[in-house]
Amino acid sequence: MTRALEARGPDGEGYHLDGPIGLGHRRLAIIDVEGGRQPLYSEDGRVATIVNGEIYNFPALREELVRAGHRFATRSDSETIVHGYEEWGEGVLDRIEGMFALVIWDGRERSMLLARDRMGEKPLFWAELPGGGVAFASELKALKHAPGVPRDVDPDSLAQYLAYEYVPAPRSMIRGVRKLEPGTALRASPGRAPATFVYWDLAFPEGERLRDAEAAAAALREELRASVRARLVSDVPLGVFLSGGIDSSTVAALAAEARGGDIDTFSVAFEDPRFDESPAARMVARHIGSRHHEERLSPATALELMPAIGKILDEPIGDASIVPTHLLARFARRHVTVALGGDGGDELFAGYQTFQAERVAQIIDVVPRALRVAAFSAGETLAAALPTTFGYMPLDFKIRRFLRGARETGARRHQAWIGALGGEEISAVLGRDANGWDGVLDRRLAGCRSADRWDRLMYFYAKGFLADQVLQKVDRATMAVGLEGRAPMLATRVVGLATRLDPSLRLRGLTTKYLLKRAMKGLLPDTILGRRKQGFAMPIGPWLRGELRGLLEDTLAERSLREGGLFDAAVVRRWVKEHVDGTADHRKALWTLLAFERWRAEWKS
Secondary structure, three states, rough: OOOOHHOOOOOOOEEOOOOOEEEEEEEEOOOOOOOOOOEEEEEOOOOEEEEEEEEOOOOHHHHHHHHHHOOOOOOOOOOOHHHHHHHHHHHHHHHHEEEEEEEEEEEOOEEEEEEOOOOOOOOOOOEEEOOEEEEOOOOOOHHHHOOOOOOEEEEHHHHHHHHHHHOOOOOOEEEEEEEOOEEEEEEEEEOOOEEEEEEEOOOOOOOOOOOOOOOOOOHHHHHHHHHHHHOOOOOOOOOEOOOOHHHHHHHHHHHHHOOOOOOEEEEEEEOOOOOOOOHHHHHHHHHHOOOEEEEEEEEHHHHHHHHHHHHHOOOOOOOOOOHHHHHHHHHOOOOOOOEEEOOOOOOHOOOOOOHHHHHHHOOOOOOOHHHHHHHHHHHHHHHHHHHHOOOOOHHHHHHHHHHHHHHHHHOHHHHHHHHOHHHHHHHHOOOOOOOOOHHHHHHOOOOOOOOOHHHHHHHHHHHHHHHHHHHHHHHHHHHHOOEEEEEEEEEHHHHHHHEOOOHOOOOOOOOOOOHHHOOEEEOOOOOHOOOOOOOOOOOHHHHHOOOHHHHHHHOHHHHHHHHHHOHHHHHHHHHHHHHHOOOOOOOOHHHHHHHHHHHHHHOOO
């Protein structure tokens, strides 16, 4: 199991066996390179821990624990967990600030504690074993080697994947295997069934919100500065992913400020100018004085990377940006071992174009129902008459997507906008009724304690799209090459500030990330602050019709689909033909199926 994770930890392995418990660890050495090997132990050896991730507030915790009489054997950030558990028990989870998947074994109590970080930066899979017991790992591929863990695809999870482009936690793609959700822990001990509990969740204040834009901008700027400084602590070379968007530019600017410009930045350029953000990245790099490195992604390079995608994904994710993200990680790893990124800014500060679409939809919502129905019908007729184009978010694509979700409300509307397949499409491609996949939204939003629509949308994006897709994509792409990614935007204090904002400071009119842009005024060029949102997108629509067409047709060949027995081959064949012929844009559906089939081939091997 441990050696299946070698890419995540190329710098060594360690084990702890104690009666009913077996712990295995692969190490990526970041802090205390020579002395921080795991497992780590309490002074008397009673408590053992292994950790994947980083604890950013370890200096303050270490100082407090030393004052309380604890003796440290290493300089490792992870050792604070062992002594913190001795001192505070499960309360250590409330004290640590970081990204992590961890396990603590208490040899005296014969009990185990599994936990995952607050926002879900690090993955953690687990399964109950036949006859009792629990197996757990950072990736599904390790659980393949645990006796008694199933290997077959969960049909309900597959339906959810086709809708969401990821399998929403706590499910996984494999029947009987679950994902520990962000901010959640699991207790287990011999003879007792495992039980999960939530130790942290996004919380929105019921009283007064932050409404003073200038004061809130100043507070956000300082919280981000502190978060970036904490994430610059490393005993190995470190850099920043820089796309040229506001989020990564913010992190890069604050990292350069903290280091006096002594920072490396990395970006990917595309040959298609409609998708290429590299000029903006170069502008930011010049502005902050970083050493900038750029790699170009061509269709040929994408084809060269595709054989590795099945291995990298570990669990299928229908997000084509896994390809440029992995290329960027592989490129950066030649120079550094740690890379900071801007993940989380879109979800916390209303950065997606869907937030602007929601503002427009709000206006439509107040129109009398009969007029709305007529307008939707006219719009759908117009959309059907538009020629299909394949650029970056072309007008016809936007119109069709907007109309697809406009009839819905709340999170269902946004899921229709950002998801891969709708309910009828899922049933068609599976050849069966696929009921229940949309129940995920109701269960997820039940945890949100705010009635405000904008708070609930933040919760929806943060708990789903961010935790289950964006962060998992980044984790797989980086850890596959032994690179640690860090997300300063997701510091607990930054998240807490975002939840306290009056919604008008996140989205003002149609201006996305209003407060973040105001906070970075003077620190970034106005041209960057005024840029329209452009995701880290690969030209998947045109490439699937051109350079990647052979890959598409080979992977989704009728014979292999019929042998797999999961998809209706005739439906898939029609979608492929329509896309290749240019009569319909099925980029999201086809890539989602392509990613699954690449993953399935690897999983079966």
